[in-house]
Amino acid sequence: MTPAAAAPLIGRSSPPFDLDRIRADFPILGRRIRGKPLVYLDNAATSQKPQSVIDAVTHFYTAENANIHRGVHYLSERATAAYDLVREEVARFINAPSSRQVIFTKGATEGINLVAQSYGRPQLKPGDNIVITTMEHHSNIVPWQLLCEQTGAVLKAAPIDEKGELDVTGLEALLTDRTRLVALVHVSNALGTINPVKSIVALAHERGIPVLVDGAQAAPHLLVDVQDLDCDFYVFSGHKVFGPTGIGVLYGRETLLEAMPPYQGGGDMIATVSIQRSTYAPLPAKFEAGTPMIAQVAGLGAALKYVDTVGLENVGAWERELLAYATDCILEIEGLRIIGTAQHKASVLGFVMNGVHPHDIGTILDNEGIAIRAGHHCAQPVMERFGVPATARASFAFYNTLDEVDALIAGLRTVKKMFC
Amino acid sequence: MASLAGLYQEMILDHNRAPQNFRRMDDANRRAEGNNPLCGDRLTVWLRMTDGKIQDAAFQGSGCAISKASASLMTAAVKGKSQAEAEALFERFRGLVTGKLDPDEAETLGKLAVFSGLSEFPIRVKCASLSWHALKAALEQPDAVVSTE
Numbered sequence: 001m002t003p004a005a006a007a008p009l010i011g012r013s014s015p016p017f018d019l020d021r022i023r024a025d026f027p028i029l030g031r032r033i034r035g036k037p038l039v040y041l042d043n044a045a046t047s048q049k050p051q052s053v054i055d056a057v058t059h060f061y062t063a064e065n066a067n068i069h070r071g072v073h074y075l076s077e078r079a080t081a082a083y084d085l086v087r088e089e090v091a092r093f094i095n096a097p098s099s100r101q102v103i104f105t106k107g108a109t110e111g112i113n114l115v116a117q118s119y120g121r122p123q124l125k126p127g128d129n130i131v132i133t134t135m136e137h138h139s140n141i142v143p144w145q146l147l148c149e150q151t152g153a154v155l156k157a158a159p160i161d162e163k164g165e166l167d168v169t170g171l172e173a174l175l176t177d178r179t180r181l182v183a184l185v186h187v188s189n190a191l192g193t194i195n196p197v198k199s200i201v202a203l204a205h206e207r208g209i210p211v212l213v214d215g216a217q218a219a220p221h222l223l224v225d226v227q228d229l230d231c232d233f234y235v236f237s238g239h240k241v242f243g244p245t246g247i248g249v250l251y252g253r254e255t256l257l258e259a260m261p262p263y264q265g266g267g268d269m270i271a272t273v274s275i276q277r278s279t280y281a282p283l284p285a286k287f288e289a290g291t292p293m294i295a296q297v298a299g300l301g302a303a304l305k306y307v308d309t310v311g312l313e314n315v316g317a318w319e320r321e322l323l324a325y326a327t328d329c330i331l332e333i334e335g336l337r338i339i340g341t342a343q344h345k346a347s348v349l350g351f352v353m354n355g356v357h358p359h360d361i362g363t364i365l366d367n368e369g370i371a372i373r374a375g376h377h378c379a380q381p382v383m384e385r386f387g388v389p390a391t392a393r394a395s396f397a398f399y400n401t402l403d404e405v406d407a408l409i410a411g412l413r414t415v416k417k418m419f420c
Numbered sequence: 421m422a423s424l425a426g427l428y429q430e431m432i433l434d435h436n437r438a439p440q441n442f443r444r445m446d447d448a449n450r451r452a453e454g455n456n457p458l459c460g461d462r463l464t465v466w467l468r469m470t471d472g473k474i475q476d477a478a479f480q481g482s483g484c485a486i487s488k489a490s491a492s493l494m495t496a497a498v499k500g501k502s503q504a505e506a507e508a509l510f511e512r513f514r515g516l517v518t519g520k521l522d523p524d525e526a527e528t529l530g531k532l533a534v535f536s537g538l539s540e541f542p543i544r545v546k547c548a549s550l551s552w553h554a555l556k557a558a559l560e561q562p563d564a565v566v567s568t569e
Contacts (some may be wrong), residue, residue, distance in 0.1 A: 070537075085442075105554065143468065341470060355437070356485075357482075357483060357484035357485060357488075358484075359461075359484035359486075359487070359544075359547065360428075361483045361486045363427070363541065363544060364424060364428075367424045375458060375460055376457075376460045389460040389461070389462070389482045389483075390460035400483075417430070418433070
């Protein structure tokens with residue numbers, strides 16, 4: 001790999017951990033793509049999995065597979081205990097007061113849909129409103145639109161500025177006595193912006209409005225403390241935090257979860273069932289109908305353990321280095337513009353290049369073994385706000401290296417040579 | 421290994437930089453929009469049909485180099501063709517970009533043969549097909565929106 005010409009001019013620091021050892025924990029990082037070493041910079045789409053996560057899923061199916069909360073046999077008891085233990089670990093990971101407030105879902109999207117349908121639908125009336133922001137992922141827009149169609153409520157979106165920062169005053173101006181919920185993203189997937197969630201929760205709570213936080217992009221990068229944020233709902237996805245796909249978490253304030261009707265009906269979420277009526281199981285089972293994602297929960301447990309071992313402070317520190325280095329290098333390429341320049345940013349670098357469509361950038365980088373995302377990132381209102389049809393996005397995880405940033409920059413210079 | 425040079429041939433890059441028939445057509449009697457949600461490509465194709473023939477074809481929109489160059493070369497290729505001829509050309513073009521066309525037949529495609537390298541990039545076939553889908557929709561219905569997703 002040829003380092004970018006500019007590299008020596010820009011400071012290179014060392015990671016706060018043994019990066020080679022960390023990379024060795026992720027088997028996929030050793031593979032080659034189109035004859036080149038894989039440079040995986042699409043972590044905001046999904047993260048790679050350490051061997052311990054892969055082993056946890058394999059071990060479950062190899063040695064421990066059984067359904068939970070039913071059999072009296074050995075394997076079922078083991079599986080149940082392991083499943084419940086991960087719930088405790090999740091509660092610790094986000095500092096939830098109790099594991100009863102941790103609901104397993106299939107992902108952040110399902111968590112938001114659950115809140116829309118179980119919390120929102122029974123109480124929303126025509127003329128009520130829900131406030132989101134312009135930087136939401138489609139998963140924090142469409143469930144509310146569906147809810148508004150069902151109830152006659154209105155969806156309003158707070159503006160963002162040219163740096164991609166939330167206009168907090170603009171958000172505050174949207175809050176009325178008919179606002180029933182504020183739903184906003186903790187970290188923007190398209191811009192990298194870290195929102196001042198704690199102060200927004202405080203603003204909303206002053207008016208008695210609950211707040212849902214979409215933490216899909218925050219959980220892999222930041223220490224999340226739901227009690228400190230004081231949010232009412234928090235969702236994230238396992239696969240973005242180095243765990244398996246098909247597993248996510250909804251945290252909720254206990255009084256709200258208690259008052260909400262079930263999201264889906266089925267086995268495991270009931271206390272008693274007769275043909276006339278059923279009574280529901282206490283939290284968290286009330287929201288987990290059917291056989292849950294038992295193997296994925298095992299994988300999620302291993303993923304959170306792995307993140308704990310590395311330490312989220314270390315993760316954040318190294319990702320800030322990667323972002324700063326990549327930002328400096330990328331700005332040296334003429335005709336390149338970064339979309340999303342908030343002061344507080346996670347390691348997401350969205351950009352556009354004069355005269356080259358992001359999709360072409362993606363294909364040319366892919367030819368070098370470099371995986372980035374090109375498109376609207378399921379955030380079309382963000383694209384509209386910045387007047388671009390799409391962006392290219394490199395998103396970093398703690399296992400990325402400065403050499404990989406150099407490879408990205410070299411790839412972008414190839415793109416430029418080809419098109420300009 | 422897929423050949424990047426085979427995909428981004430000079431002619432494609434030229435048509436991306438300076439597309440032909442890249443204009444709004446005010447006297448069009450057929451119009452269709454094409455959307456590719458994957459990459460955010462959107463384009464509009466206009467046609468003027470008289471006596472069963474495409475007298476003029478134009479397009480506008482934003483998209484990647486492949487979709488723009490494809491629309492540019494398509495508008496040039498279909499002028500003077502009947503609906504049936506244009507649709508048959510689309511069929512052969514589709515065969516070319518998916519690697520299913522006989523190499524001898526590829527030669528009959530003229531300049532459109534420049535897209536033969538696409539068959540090694542299946543994910544980009546949609547980009548090249550977008551304008552053709554819009555063309556087909558415009559031929560079949562006077563005012564249509566199509567999506568390649």
